[in-house]
Amino acid sequence: MRGFKGNCFVFLVEMLVLLRVLQFPCPCLAELRVGFYNRTCPLAESVVRAKVKEAVGSDRQNAAILLRIHFHDCFVEGCDGSILVDNGEDSERNAFGHLGVGGFEIIEEVKAKLERVCPGVVSCADIVALAARDAVSLSRGPFYEVLTGRRDGLVSNKSLAANMPDVDDSARVLRSKFRQKGLSDKDLVLLSSAHSIGTTACFFMGTRLYRFDHKNRSDPSINPHFLPTLKTKCPLDGDVNVRLPLDPVTESVLDDQILRNIRKGFAVLSSDARLYDHRSTRHIVETYAGGGSFRGDFAKAMVKMGRIGAKTGRYGEIRRVCSSFNQRPV
Numbered sequence: 001m002r003g004f005k006g007n008c009f010v011f012l013v014e015m016l017v018l019l020r021v022l023q024f025p026c027p028c029l030a031e032l033r034v035g036f037y038n039r040t041c042p043l044a045e046s047v048v049r050a051k052v053k054e055a056v057g058s059d060r061q062n063a064a065i066l067l068r069i070h071f072h073d074c075f076v077e078g079c080d081g082s083i084l085v086d087n088g089e090d091s092e093r094n095a096f097g098h099l100g101v102g103g104f105e106i107i108e109e110v111k112a113k114l115e116r117v118c119p120g121v122v123s124c125a126d127i128v129a130l131a132a133r134d135a136v137s138l139s140r141g142p143f144y145e146v147l148t149g150r151r152d153g154l155v156s157n158k159s160l161a162a163n164m165p166d167v168d169d170s171a172r173v174l175r176s177k178f179r180q181k182g183l184s185d186k187d188l189v190l191l192s193s194a195h196s197i198g199t200t201a202c203f204f205m206g207t208r209l210y211r212f213d214h215k216n217r218s219d220p221s222i223n224p225h226f227l228p229t230l231k232t233k234c235p236l237d238g239d240v241n242v243r244l245p246l247d248p249v250t251e252s253v254l255d256d257q258i259l260r261n262i263r264k265g266f267a268v269l270s271s272d273a274r275l276y277d278h279r280s281t282r283h284i285v286e287t288y289a290g291g292g293s294f295r296g297d298f299a300k301a302m303v304k305m306g307r308i309g310a311k312t313g314r315y316g317e318i319r320r321v322c323s324s325f326n327q328r329p330v
């Protein structure tokens with residue numbers, strides 16, 4: 001009887017400990033949340049917004065640049081600012097898969113300002129995510145709340161970016177690369193709609209216009225009324241640095257027009273056109289091109305992308321300068 005009572009007591013104590021642990025998870029399991037800096041750096045989001053507004057005001061292209069860098073950051077090692085590190089030739093940012101990605105100086109300027117306002121508090125990874133949100137809303141896209149509390153990663157190596165989605169990937173490969181990041185076909189279509197702003201260099205058009213399917217031909221999905229325009233802008237053996245809008249209809253507005261372009265064969269990038277090749281992604285393109293709830297769903301997909309591999313709690317660090325890891329005491 002005594003033994004039974006003793007066992008019950010031990011069991012009760014164990015249950016109480018377990019309940020306490022569940023109630024207060026260890027800091028390594030901390031969650032991203034809206035308003036993470038409300039108490040520690042109340043000006044954080046407004047400082048980011050002001051700087052992004054200034055950058056986009058001086059050049060609209062900066063909105064597209066800031067949106068793109070968030071995607072590239074999240075797809076390698078999670079949204080942890082690893083793309084920002086510049087520690088030599090092998091840095092992640094020098095990977096082929098990140099070719100053309102920019103905006104580093106804008107993020108660094110925001111960081112410098114925030115270090116003056118609240119040193120050591122706001123992560124570079126969060127600055128990237130907030131800047132992308134502001135870039136979207138300044139392009140007349142939806143405004144959404146950004147989950148914050150990401151910490152900055154401790155690794156940067158270009159080999160880690162070897163599996164970035166490529167402009168000449170098939171629908172099958174694009175779907176698989178997104179699935180590996182926990183993103184669905186719907187997310188793939190919605191996030192690709194970010195190509196409703198910004199431009200591409202002719203460099204990324206060569207295969208689609210002149211070497212499609214390893215043959216000397218153009219992608220047959222290009223509308224015949226559009227093909228001459230593309231070829232005139234990007235002639236064979238022309239300047240690969242010439243840039244053309246990704247959405248020729250509403251170039252600087254983040255909206256669902258790009259999906260109607262894809263449906264009519266007016267996609268510019270091959271990866272956008274490929275979304276019409278597969279039954280599943282085609283159906284999603286059709287749904288939104290026909291007037292689905294694009295704005296809200298695009299925002300949800302951005303929030304979802306922003307959660308990929310986020311480091312919180314005790315993981316990572318808060319870099320003082322976004323392009324360098326903090327110095328560790330020896």
Ligand code: HEM
Binds near residue numbers: 201246269
């Ligand atoms: C589906 C896989 C994707 C592929 C293969 C892809 C590929 C590309 C390529 C080749 C460019 C042109 C880059 C240049 O010339 O500098 C580009 C531009 C861009 N991408 Fe993507 N992208 C993808 C997904 C995304 C996602 C998910 C986002 C954001 C949510 C995004 C945002 C952008 C933006 C805004 C631009 C314009 C950049 C500028 O004007 O400088 N892309 N993308």
